[in-house]
Amino acid sequence: MSPSLVITVISGYFILLIAISLLTGRKSDSKTFFTANRQSPWYLVAFGMIGASLSGVTFISVPGWVAGTQFSYMQVVFGYLLGYFVIATVLMPLYYRLNLVSIYGYLDQRFGFWSYKTGAFYFLLSRVVGASFRLFLVAGVLQLALFDAWGIDFAVTVMVTIVLIWLYTFRGGIKTIVWTDTLQTLFMLSAVGIVIYLISQELSLSAVELTTTISESKYSKIFFWDWQTSKNFFKQFFAGAFIAIVMTGLDQDMMQKNLTCKNIGDAQKNMFWFSLTLVVVNLMFLALGALLYIYADTKGIAIPVRSDDLFPMLALEHFNIFVGIIFLLGIVAAAYSSADSALTALTTSFCVDFLNFNTLEDTLELQKKQKKTRLIVHVGFSALLFLVIMVFKEINDEAVISAVFTAAGYTYGPLLGLYAFGLFTNLQVRDYGVPIVCVLSPVLSYLLSKHSEELLFGYRFGFEILIVNGAITFIGLLLLQKNQSSGSVRM
Structure with a gap:
């Protein structure tokens, strides 16, 4: 595929996104940026959340991951359903009842200042790392498809990627994201369906033969019961449930979209349909992965060393131009639907949780001051993402989706412990000790994971x-408890 065609496709795509941002960002203020004035249709939020949840990591890493893990990822996806049920019935009613802009305001009301700031800090850390992983992936594809041919350095590719996101999010914030994510999800899912269809045509497979070929392949095994392997069903199912709870329910990025719905009923309908659709969509990605490996085997194409490179390599170097265009639209849509909302959520959390923005105040003077500050914060997080991506490029040696979930295990763990303690006990804690507990728990978890085979019989x-x-965070909070019970906010 020629670089000129690539730049034409991507330019047209971003012109469309910027046009949407201009329409949705008119007369925007802090309320619009942070909450979309609580007027988002639930079905748009549900559909857009699919793209934000999956991202470019799913688009590339999940298909590539099939060779090493088969369809075992579906065990995690089934666990998501349990996690989303908890979010819809426990967390979302709490957030709506407290009328929160930043969900970490709950920790302030439940425990106090230091717990609140610790929770917000761990979100910022988690989301910066996760968003950087995802953007690293799409920047790598753009480098392969376009910038390598022009002799442009990877750092420039990353910078262009982030600048494009900034251009269409800085004005309208979450209101713009709700609409652009809907468009991007449509592009992403259309791309997967079209590529599956075109590969089946290349291999001369009917719909029935396609299903049979995938199900009878060596890649299609879903359930694993060996307790010593990391693919064990119970490990992955419950890990999936808790991953959904922390990476959606305790994540300002994902919850900020839900909090733009008109009421809790609409938000719960959004979560219900989103969760069911996500199961089908992830199965599609795994089927695509199996087809990519089957196609490569059939055509005698060498499999790249990094599994994340398989889909881009085939789409850009071995399939026809139409598939290449569809792939580019799909990966760009998938990556940006996650990264754009992450940048908006990071800005929201920092402004509300650390700069104490009060979105209920709407005086003209305050709005002007907040808008200027918000713009500076937005630029600052864009620069931070750039730096983290460049560091990640130097150290990454595994599938990005594996890296994302591994990082989440350490950065979201303290949030899980804080919310579980707050929701399921009446105990109050010595607030000043919470940051210490939340620093020690990931360290102890890492040490336990590193030496688990010696300590836990393999x-x-x-x-x-x-x-x-x-x-571990929960136990640490128990050690910090005060004698009296809490009269603080609970379900």
Whole structure:
């Protein structure tokens, strides 16, 4: 595919996104940026959340991951359903009842200042790391498809990627994101369906033969019961449930979209349909992965060393131009639907949780001051993402989706422990000690994971280290408890 065609496709795509941002960002203020004035249709939020939840990591890493893990990822996806049920019935009613802009305001009301700031800090850390991983992936694809041919350095590719996000999010914030994510999800899912269809045509497979070929392949095994492997069903199912709770329910990025719905009923309908659709969509990605490997084997194409490179390589170097265009639209849509909302959520959390923005105040003078500050914060987080991506490029040696979940196990664990303690006990804690507990718990979790085979008779931790991390935080909070019970906010 020629670089000129690539730049034409991407330019047209971003012109469309910027046009949407201009329409949705008119007369925007802090309320619009942070909450979309609580007027988002639930079905738009649900559909857009699919793209934000999946991201470019799913688009590339999940298909590539099939060779090493088969369809075992579906065990995690089934666990998501349990996690989303908890979010819809426990967390979302709490957030709506407290009328929160930043969900970490709950920790302030439940425990106090230091717990609140610790929770917000761990979100910022988690989301910066996660968003950087995802942007690293799409920047790598753009480098392969376009910038390598022009001799442009990877750092420039990353900078262009982030600048494009900034251009269409800085004005309208979450209101713009709700609409652009809907468009981007449509592009992403259309791309997957079209590529599956075109590969089936290349291999001369009917719909029935396609299903049979995938199900009878060596890649299609879903359930694994060996307790010592990280692919064990129970490990992955419960890890999936807790990953959904922390990476959606305790994540300002994902919850900020839900909090733009008109009421709790609409938000719960959004979560219900989103969770069911996500199961089908993830199965599509795994089927695509199996087809990519089957296609490469059939055509005698060498499999790249990094599994994340398989889909881009085939789409850009071996399939026809139409598939290449569809792939580019899909990966760009998938990556940006996650990264744009992450940048908005980071700005929201920092402004509300650390700069004490009061979105209920709407005087003209305050709005002007907040808008200027918000713009500076938005630029600052854009620069931070750039730096983290460049560091990640130097150290990454595994599939990005594995890296994302591994990092989540350590950065979201303290949030899991804090919320579990707050929701399921009446105890109050010595607030000043909470940051210490939340620093020690990931360290202890890492040490336990590193030496688990010697300490636990051969047991190896997978993504369920997140649960252990949360449990250590919970125990640490028990040690900080005060004698009197709390009259603070609970369900």
